[in-house]
Amino acid sequence: MRWLALSLVGPGIWAAGFVLVYALHGVGCARGWPAMGLAGALDLHAGALWAGWLVALGAGALLLLRLPRAKAEAGLPVWLPRVGAWIGLAATAFTLLPVALATSC
Amino acid sequence: MTDSTAPGQQVATPADARDDTLAIAPNPPRRALGLHRRLSRVWANDPGWWGHVTAVNHTTLGLRFMGTALVFFLVGGVLAMLIRAQLATHDGAFLDTELYNQIFTMHGSIMMFLFAIPMLEGLAIYLLPKLLGTRDMAFPRLTALGYWCYLFGGLIMLTALLFGVAPRDGWFMYTPLSGATYSPGINADVWLLGVTFVEISALCAAVEITVTILRQRAPGMKLTEMPLFAWYMLGTSVMMLVGFPPLILASVLLEIERAFDWPFFAVARGGDPLLWQHLFWLFGHPEVYIIFLPAAGVLSTLIPVLCRTQIMGYGAIVASVLALVFLSFGLWVHHMFTVGIPHMALAFFSAASLLVAVPTVVQVFAWIGTMWQGRPQLVLPMYHILGFFLTFVMGGLTGVMLAVVPFNWQAHDTAFVTAHLHYVLIGGFVFPMMAAAVWWMPQITGRERVRGLGEAAFWVILIGFHGTFFIMHLTGLLGMPRRIDVYPDNPEWVWLNLTSSIFGFVMTIGFGLFVLDMALQAFMGQKQRRDPWRAPTLDWAMPLPAPPYTFASIPAPQHLDLPAREVITILARGEGLLPGAPRDRRELLTTSLGTARPDHVALLPGNTALPLGLASAIGGFVLLMLAGLYALTLLPLVLVAMLIWRWGRGMVRPVDDAPIEVAPGLSLPLQGWRRRTLGWTGSVCLLVANGTLFASLVFGIGFLALVASEWPGPEARVTSAALPWVAIAALMPVLGALAQRRSDALQRRGGDGSAAAGLGVVANSVAVAALAVLALGHMDDPTQHARDALRGVLAGYVALHALIGAGMAGFAMDQFRRAEITARHAGLLPVWRLWQDYAAVTALVAALLAVGLGMSA
Incomplete structure (x- = not known):
């Protein structure tokens, strides 16, 4: 069970990060965050979206770093949890890349 | 997946159970025709047209x-x-x-x-x-x-x-x-x-x-x-x-x-x-x-x-x-x-x-x-x-x-x-x-x-x-x-x-x-020889067409790498696990989730018309809805509840069955001795689906609150006078969860948990009653605005879950009364626990959402 759960953590981080950033994007557009300054040229909306993306990337990277120490179920190989973590990290980086490239609302 | 707290320790696990190989001794070969005849009698459909129904x-x-x-x-x-x-x-x-x-x-x-x-x-x-x-x-x-x-x-x-x-x-x-x-x-x-x-x-x-x-x-x-x-x-x-x-x-x-x-x-x-x-x-x-x-x-x-x-x-x-x-x-x-x-x-x-x-x-x-x-x-x-x-x-x-x-x-x-x-x-x-x-x-x-x-x-x-x-x-x-x-x-x-x-x-x-x-x-077509594609998979390791019992004995680890055409005879002669049907009932082997170690023997139900009855009752509900006869839909719903109770009674297994020797030196308990049965795993799956539905509802509330043009709606009539009833509706399922735990504790000690289960019935019923009071006296007309309609849906969701929780608690109470729950047999308790915990969490979230949608001072 633990092995299967470990395999799902990476893509799960992507799913949570995707939902978080999409929700922040929706809330920000509805509440006018792009017009609210945060620091310098950075507005509240961009700040929130960057924060959400970086948190998701950080969680994915942390998972990859910690995975070798995680105790998998005896008799099951570690490749699937590892590949799952890479899938999650790559998907987080690619699908949320528009945070850095596109206008928000 | 084996539950360490459950009894059933007579299980003789293989000597090398801690590494990744699994050696299971073969059963002695038997007469294939004898196994086939008895298995066919146990697993076959009923004869005639009734067989199609059941x-x-x-x-x-x-x-x-x-x-x-x-x-x-x-x-x-x-x-x-x-x-x-x-x-x-x-x-x-x-x-x-x-x-x-x-x-x-x-x-x-x-x-x-x-x-x-x-x-x-x-x-x-x-x-x-x-x-x-x-x-x-x-x-x-x-x-x-x-x-x-x-x-x-x-x-x-x-x-x-x-x-x-x-x-x-x-x-x-x-x-x-x-x-x-x-x-x-x-x-x-x-x-x-x-x-x-x-x-x-x-x-x-x-x-x-x-x-x-x-x-x-x-x-x-x-x-x-x-x-x-x-x-x-x-x-x-x-x-x-x-x-x-x-x-x-x-x-x-x-x-x-x-x-x-x-x-x-x-x-x-x-x-x-x-x-x-x-x-x-x-x-x-x-x-x-x-x-x-x-x-x-x-x-x-x-x-x-x-x-x-x-x-x-x-x-x-x-x-x-x-x-x-x-x-x-x-x-x-x-x-x-x-x-x-x-x-x-x-x-x-x-x-x-x-x-x-x-x-x-x-x-x-x-x-x-x-x-x-x-x-x-x-x-x-x-x-x-x-x-x-x-x-x-x-x-x-x-x-x-x-x-x-x-x-x-x-x-x-x-x-x-x-x-x-x-x-x-x-x-x-x-x-x-x-x-x-x-x-x-x-x-x-x-x-x-x-x-x-x-x-x-x-x-x-x-x-x-x-x-x-x-x-x-x-x-x-x-x-x-x-x-x-x-x-x-x-x-x-x-x-x-x-x-x-x-x-x-x-x-x-x-x-x-x-x-x-x-x-x-x-x-x-001409009669087909066995394994025509010379495939390696087990689906061809059986006579053609496939017999109703599928395998006369369950493949052991050493059979998994053999070509199908070689395994056919081995399994047909009962050299795998759990050969034949010596107890004249439908038995199969369950294994652990990751490495597939033998866990217990599950008994499957035989032919029955109950699924057709239940589907017909649901169909009655659908047809009455289509006809616009909404008040009458209560009748098929009551019938559905009764049939589900009957369905549950059909899952109750004997409490005194001895472990079954599925292979030489390997005895396994029956499912009643385990808390994590197939039914428990199925309930987890069902709650995953249920949780997704609830999450979709939460998404819908958030989406409308943010995006819909006519929000916020007209002044809410809901006042703080509703809050005590909201609190009762939200907290009673939590009390139900505590009652379930008390029942669990008593069951493990071999005590009588029927009173605690009865408390579960009462707690869930009070939650339903509190929601009825809210609906009748404290909530805005749900046709007025999406906000009020969503509150209505949240209330209905919590009420339905509390109602089912009450039914499960009642079922467990009945099982205690019939002595079907003992120190070794948990009966419905593990599944009730899953449901009640889920109902308690969603009731709390729903209460917060309903209040968060706003009310007048």
Whole structure:
């Protein structure tokens, strides 16, 4: 069970990060965050979206770093949890890349 | 998965249980005919017509699912021909607009809900136990219930078509077109209720497929070594558990809006039609992969055998399935690129839509690589596989085109999209399913096919298909919208449409030949020798056609690497585990989740008409809803509750059975001694689906609160006087959870927990009563605004869960009273615990949301 759960953590981080950033994007557009300054040229909306993306990337990277120490179920190989973590990290980086490239609302 | 706290320690585990090998001594060989006769008597369907009613066997029901799906496919095909006849000329007078709308809506709905999904369910139900080395699916009565719900839901929709009241708003039923204002009458209700009825079947299948794969693999068949088809089906079933609830929620909300005027999608009262689109496509896009993955599983099973080699990249394929299961839930908005979504959100979903091509391509390259390293044989299944490659790759490429927003804006709602989706669905599902049919027909019928006709059918289908739909890309690029019945002002579309129509009829002739080929094989074919494909998988390690018990003994680890033709005799002579049916009851072996270590022996129910009764009661509810007799719907609901109680009583097992020696030196307890039974795992699956439905509701609340134009609504009449009742409704399920724990503690000590279970009944009942007080005296009129309607839905959700919690507590109380719960046997307690905890958490969240929606001072 633990092995299967470990395999799902990476893509799960992507799913949570995707939902978080999409929700922040929706809330920000509805509440006018792009017009609210945060620091310098950075507005509240961009700040929130960057924060959400970086948190998701950080969680994915942390998972990859910690995975070798995680105790998998005896008799099951570690490749699937590892590949799952890479899938999650790559998907987080690619699908949320528009945070850095596109206008928000 | 073995529960360390449960009794049953008489289990003699193998000596090397801590490493990754599993040695189990073989049983002594027995007389195969004797085993066969006794097993057949125990596992066979009842004789005569009554046997059709009471059958719960997976082979019977799998075939029944597939046969019924084939009939619906033929009906959907006839409807497609009517559409093509209408469009063959620019002013087609063949159908009037009303009937044309019904026909294209029913074509799409039938092909998606009544053909594709039931067909894949049927294939999985028929095949999985045979591939995994077990005797049946985890919940045979659930299989039967799913079939009856599917049949009745489908018949309701077909009957509506015959009477001219079929749905007519397109297979995705967009609001406001499908709302009461623009779709008066029962047409839209037929879709909402009929499809939801059919979806019960999909959820039943998803639960049992998941549990069967996770808990019933032959001993030693680790997850990472099981046949790829099982990986694909595991991904599919999990996607069904998570993908169907958003559509069920959307259908329920729209039906409530139509029946009771609660506004969820009506803009003037705080609703938003885009909520429907979000919920529909949250289901609708994963649905494409739900249909594709089993077909890909078939390809991964067939290609290596047909190429006389091993599959290339087993790990890469498993990783691709994992990626697809997740990524396919991040694409739904690409169906909504033209509704006015901000740039960045478009870019998120465009990126995800492009990314999802990667795991798909990995699989395609793995299959090509397998063919490259092997010696492909150009036999009939390979024809269909090559047809798949040609067609699906083209569909995938147009999918990548549509993932790009600017192109999508140009091609949206044109015949280009129709062409793309048919390339994906016929290429990605129908061709592999035809390969599967040719492959497994010898096993199903025990007969050889008649040479030549199948090849002719393939070529006619392939030519007809591409002639129809390749040209449709061009029609779309010339600007022809979908779903129009005449185009008098566009003569430039005529020759393209006429050509598509002619080839459409060619394709239909091809499918007719295909069906004829199968019929000839079933009724006139020569007797088939065993293992005709010389396949390595266990599905061929049995007599042809497959016997009702599937395996006379369960394969042991040492049998898993042997060719099927060698294992047949070993298993037939009872040298595997749990040989025969010496206790004259349906027994199978459950194993641990990851490494498939023997865990316990599960007893399956025998033939029963209960699933038909339950499906009929649900059908009564659906029909009364369609008739608008809402008050009378309470009657079938009470009947449903009574039958579910009876169903539960049928699961109660003897409390004093001794462990069973399944192999020399290996004794296993019966399921009653375990807390984590198959039923417990199934309940977890059901709660995953339930949780997704609740999360979709939370999403809906957030979406409307943020996006709908008429928020905040009129001044709320709800005041702080309602808060005590809200608190009672939220906290009573928590008290129920505490009562459950008290029952658990008493059970473990061998005490009488009936009073604690009784407290669970009271707590849940008080929650329901508090919600009734709120509804009658403290809540705003739910027809006033979406906010109030959503509060009503939240209250109903909590009330339903508390009501079921009360029922479970009552059942446990009854089990204590009957001494069916003892220190060794937990009875319903573990499942009640899961439910009650879930009900408590969702009640608290719902209370916070209801209060958060605002109230007056």
